[in-house]
Amino acid sequence: MLTKFFFMLREGGLKPSITELLTLLEAMRSGVAQQNVDDFYYLARSCLVKDESKFDRFDKIFAAHFDGIEEGFKALVAEVPEEWLRQQAELVLSEEERAEIEALGGFEKLMEALRERLEEQEGRHEGGNKWIGTAGTSPFGAYGYNPEGVRIGQQGSRHRRAIKVWDRREYRNLDDKLELGTRNIKIALRRLRKFAREGAADQLDLEDTIDKTARNAGILDIRMVPERHNAIKVLLCLDIGGSMDDHVRICAEMFSAAKSEFKHLEYFYFHNFVYESMWKDNRRRHTERIPTTEIAHKYGPDYKLVFVGDATMSPYEIVYAGGSVEHWNEEPGAAWIKRLLNTYPKAIWLNPEPEHRWEYTPSIKLTRELMGDRMYPLTISGLDEGIKRLQ
Amino acid sequence: MANKKFKGTSSYVATDDLMMAVNAAVTLERPILIKGEPGTGKTQLAIEVARALDRPLHEWHIKSTTKAQQGLYDYDAVARLRDSQLGDDRVHNIANYIVRGKIWEAFASDEKPVLLIDEIDKADIEFPNDLLLELDRMEFYVYETKRLVKARHRPIIIITSNNEKELPDAFLRRCFFHYIKFPDKETMHRIVDVHFPNLKKTLLREALEAFYKIRDVPGLKKKPSTSELLDWIKLLLAEDIPPEALRSEDSRNAVPPLYGALLKNEQDVHLFEQLVFLDRRMHTR
Numbered sequence: 001m002l003t004k005f006f007f008m009l010r011e012g013g014l015k016p017s018i019t020e021l022l023t024l025l026e027a028m029r030s031g032v033a034q035q036n037v038d039d040f041y042y043l044a045r046s047c048l049v050k051d052e053s054k055f056d057r058f059d060k061i062f063a064a065h066f067d068g069i070e071e072g073f074k075a076l077v078a079e080v081p082e083e084w085l086r087q088q089a090e091l092v093l094s095e096e097e098r099a100e101i102e103a104l105g106g107f108e109k110l111m112e113a114l115r116e117r118l119e120e121q122e123g124r125h126e127g128g129n130k131w132i133g134t135a136g137t138s139p140f141g142a143y144g145y146n147p148e149g150v151r152i153g154q155q156g157s158r159h160r161r162a163i164k165v166w167d168r169r170e171y172r173n174l175d176d177k178l179e180l181g182t183r184n185i186k187i188a189l190r191r192l193r194k195f196a197r198e199g200a201a202d203q204l205d206l207e208d209t210i211d212k213t214a215r216n217a218g219i220l221d222i223r224m225v226p227e228r229h230n231a232i233k234v235l236l237c238l239d240i241g242g243s244m245d246d247h248v249r250i251c252a253e254m255f256s257a258a259k260s261e262f263k264h265l266e267y268f269y270f271h272n273f274v275y276e277s278m279w280k281d282n283r284r285r286h287t288e289r290i291p292t293t294e295i296a297h298k299y300g301p302d303y304k305l306v307f308v309g310d311a312t313m314s315p316y317e318i319v320y321a322g323g324s325v326e327h328w329n330e331e332p333g334a335a336w337i338k339r340l341l342n343t344y345p346k347a348i349w350l351n352p353e354p355e356h357r358w359e360y361t362p363s364i365k366l367t368r369e370l371m372g373d374r375m376y377p378l379t380i381s382g383l384d385e386g387i388k389r390l391q
Numbered sequence: 392m393a394n395k396k397f398k399g400t401s402s403y404v405a406t407d408d409l410m411m412a413v414n415a416a417v418t419l420e421r422p423i424l425i426k427g428e429p430g431t432g433k434t435q436l437a438i439e440v441a442r443a444l445d446r447p448l449h450e451w452h453i454k455s456t457t458k459a460q461q462g463l464y465d466y467d468a469v470a471r472l473r474d475s476q477l478g479d480d481r482v483h484n485i486a487n488y489i490v491r492g493k494i495w496e497a498f499a500s501d502e503k504p505v506l507l508i509d510e511i512d513k514a515d516i517e518f519p520n521d522l523l524l525e526l527d528r529m530e531f532y533v534y535e536t537k538r539l540v541k542a543r544h545r546p547i548i549i550i551t552s553n554n555e556k557e558l559p560d561a562f563l564r565r566c567f568f569h570y571i572k573f574p575d576k577e578t579m580h581r582i583v584d585v586h587f588p589n590l591k592k593t594l595l596r597e598a599l600e601a602f603y604k605i606r607d608v609p610g611l612k613k614k615p616s617t618s619e620l621l622d623w624i625k626l627l628l629a630e631d632i633p634p635e636a637l638r639s640e641d642s643r644n645a646v647p648p649l650y651g652a653l654l655k656n657e658q659d660v661h662l663f664e665q666l667v668f669l670d671r672r673m674h675t676r
């Protein structure tokens with residue numbers, strides 16, 4: 001019974017491991033939970049979920065499993081088509097499955113079946129399941145990805161997104177692990193580290209000690225130096241909403257990787273392009289905006305500026321005053337980005353769109369020109385190159 | 392001895408889910424990771440668990456410069472170098488210069504101890520990874536003396552985190568996890584009751600009312616937490632403020648008295664005053 005629950009959790013996008021399941025079973029055998037569903041619920045949550053932003057999802061799966069409501073679970077899956085898809089894709093990829101696929105009439109047929117199933121679920125969803133996610137604090141929660149959070153108030157783009165992501169994934173990402181994992185990003189970002197000695201002198205400087213002791217006729221003269229710290233400062237500006245929906249997960253991973261890597265990391269969000277203000281909290285993007293000039297004044301030129309955005313929009317949004325899709329901007333985005341680049345000589349733009357498409361999107365070309373060609377794809381190699389440029 | 396269950400103490404209110412998580416961790420002798428908003432009693436939990444189960448408590452407070460090794464032991468090479476210069480006899484035994492860390496102390500304890508590793512997220516990202524084996528097997532090796540230190544009794548390890556850094560998966564897998572969510576009104580009532588048993592009912596009600604109203608103000612940088620509420624009530628009692636003064640319907644007294652105890656941030660205080668001012672204008676019109 002628990003194995004089924006375990007696999008439902010994994011299908012629902014949580015990632016409990018086998019050791020965690022064994023811990024739960026061990027705890028149950030030792031009688032921690034006294035034959036009581038409430039106790040079991042608390043115990044299972046404590047064992048299997050290690051991130052409070054996933055509690056809500058766990059609750060839903062738990063309810064679906066233990067109330068025997070299969071429908072509830074389906075609705076849950078329908079809410080996360082992308083993750084569900086990825087799970088399916090991973091399933092498809094496993095060796096045993098591969099044999100089965102052949103038996104079913106090949107890969108293409110299977111993909112077709114999957115697509116049909118997805119559409120079916122779309123239908124069911126439109127039939128009136130609740131849509132509002134409760135998990136949404138910001139779309140970038142502790143582990144980053146929070147589909148419910150992003151999609152509130154964006155039903156319109158969801159359909160497009162589901163299909164587009166679907167189309168994008170059809171074959172390419174299946175056997176080709178192009179996606180950046182958090183770990184990969186961390187390793188790439190690590191190159192950006194620059195060590196400097198700062199703070200209290202608490203480490204023995206061996207060379208200087210030997211030198212000074214020798215000069216002191218052999219009487220010990222201990223020399224201390226401060227520890228080396230990563231002194232890198234990063235200002236991260238993330239595009240959010242609209243055309244970036246497709247890339248939100250990758251950006252979230254990038255963000256969560258960056259968060260733990262630097263001591264000074266400031267992040268701001270913008271929509272499509274940089275204008276006179278940005279924001280830090282997506283829930284209050286309309287009330288709590290921070291003027292871009294204030295950002296440029298507050299964070300010195302020793303910060304490295306990293307934009308993450310697909311730069312896919314109408315060129316008007318970049319070059320004309322009032323071109324923004326969200327508000328009336330007095331000055332064109334191009335002027336603002338020039339101002340920022342003047343303040344921050346070390347700057348790059350990371351673009352999650354595949355590089356070969358850049359040529360065909362005028363706004364990407366335009367942005368790339370504005371950035372002085374410092375635009376890199378959001379892949380490991382692209383990140384590597386970009387970071388070299390930042391050093 | 393039969394395992395005693397943790398049920399909260401006379402000065403600490405534990406919710407059912409917290410009790411379950413703690414008891415599971417105690418029974419299975421695994422570490423438990425506690426997360427939650429600042430001021431919800433994460434550190435206090437370890438102290439109360441030690442008290443309730445009658446165990447000695449070892450506290451290890453983590454700073455940004457703390458290394459995992461420091462929890463095990465330190466080899467004081469500088470002292471040894473100095474002693475060698477001065478011709479001290481101690482210098483021949485390296486064990487004289489091995490200084491025990493908090494984990495070693497807990498491992499060497501005569502009875503099952505409680506070990507608090509406070510604010511683990513303050514340290515470097517590799518810190519939790521460096522402790523995996525030690526927390527798993529409860530043993531470590533001292534290279535200088537070639538000695539294996541094993542825990543005499545597996546300690547109850549309570550780890551707290553403020554979520555400033557992500558913790559590695561491998562580490563999380565080895566822990567039980569509990570998130571102390573902000574207490575609802577009823578739990579808060581119990582918490583305040585535990586701390587101030589003789590508080591007048593009306594004052595408590597009005598204070599909680601005002602407190603949750605302030606927490607609901609949008610845009611606050613740091614929302615007041617349980618510990619701030621307790622401080623505030625202590626002040627209210629000390630100043631002997633009548634419950635009526637807390638009622639915000641009276642537009643002249645719209646600002647709760649002594650709100651400095653609740654709002655710790657200059658911008659928050661400013662924002663709050665502005666809101667109260669606006670509110671007052673609306674009322675007088």
